[in-house]
Amino acid sequence: MSDLFDFRRRLDNYAVMGNPVAHSKSPRIHTLFAEQTGEPVHYEAIQVDPGGFVQAVGNFDASSGKGLNITVPFKQEAWALVNERSDRAERAGAVNTIKFIDKTLFGDNTDGIGLVNDLLNNRIEIKNKQVLLMGAGGAARGVLAPLLEQQPAQLIIANRTAEKARELADSFRDLGNIEGSGYEALENKQFDLVINATAASLQGELPPLPDNLLADGATCYDMMYGAEPTPFMHWATQHGATTVLDGLGMLVEQAAESFYIWRSVRPDTKPVIEQLRREMTA
Structure with missing residues (x-):
């Protein structure tokens, strides 16, 4: 167990926040991206209670988190929370990707x-x-x-x-x-x-x-x-x-865009889509 903890400490932490979020395929997608690219990424799903979004993001930031995906019902709240937004996030009125840059929360929308x-x-x-x-x-x-x-x-x-x-x-x-x-x-x-x-x-x-x-x-x-x-x-x-x-x-492609925003590395989406399709229909 301690070896696993030490290994995860050497990884950069990312997560998806939503409610509900247990069904999310994002952890699986980003794990496949990390395996494919060799990027040191640990990615998890975090369920956030209504009214607790700002605190949850603050806690993740305080624990040295590097980036977040945001799903229903918090995309508009994320838009209001971030310090900077991409043009496409500005137009969408919603943020599904946050990158932590020093004290700045940069929001984007990759949908x-x-x-x-x-x-x-x-x-x-x-x-x-x-x-x-x-x-x-x-x-x-x-x-x-x-x-x-x-x-x-x-x-x-x-x-x-x-x-x-x-x-x-x-x-x-x-x-x-x-x-x-x-x-x-x-x-x-x-x-x-x-x-x-x-x-x-x-x-x-x-x-x-x-x-x-x-x-x-x-x-x-x-x-x-x-x-x-x-x-x-x-x-x-x-x-x-x-x-x-x-x-x-679309789900895999928007995740790949988030991965690129965080890591400046663009994963190959085709094998990931094929893998998910196999897993869904197995």
Whole structure:
């Protein structure tokens, strides 16, 4: 036991904080990254009670922690806590990555670049394409700036509450051609790329989508993931999508971006995604 303690003392400490957090795959992902790159990283999951986030971050900092990932429900609280933010974190209004630099807490948001990198790695083009993003919550806000940087022909946000979608679109209008609407406004529109940023899949539900939504050769992407295809992925397959992807790749890609922010080393994500997929379906 003392040998293990001495070994861990020689490692740099990182963690993910959230509630709940026991299900998080982040410790497994970053352990695989550390093994692959040879970086001296120890990574754990820390459950934080409501109201205890600021204290938990302070305790981690005091124990010589080097960096944190932040998940639900603390991303907005992390945004408010940090001293400095990246441009993408500023736009997202949420922080999922903290790097401790002396007395400074630097906050970033790697969700959007994780999504974009996974799409590009799967040879899904975004530039000049018609893109639909379903949902107008934090998950959607976090990916908008990186998606718009890829210069789609148009990006439409659809949400059950249309006004929320329009307000979100207005706040990103300076970055590209973006509109917000309710689902009923999607009739007679077709999209090359449809991304589900709602939590509907977690409840086994599906947003109300018209049958003719998909253009020829369309890609459908669900930011949720699991051992089995989500309801949206089933819908996509039944309605003729050429490519159907879940969010496991996004999870690994956003983790790789965090790892790079902390360590200045970029891990190879492909074998990690393949390993997680094997473990999920075993």
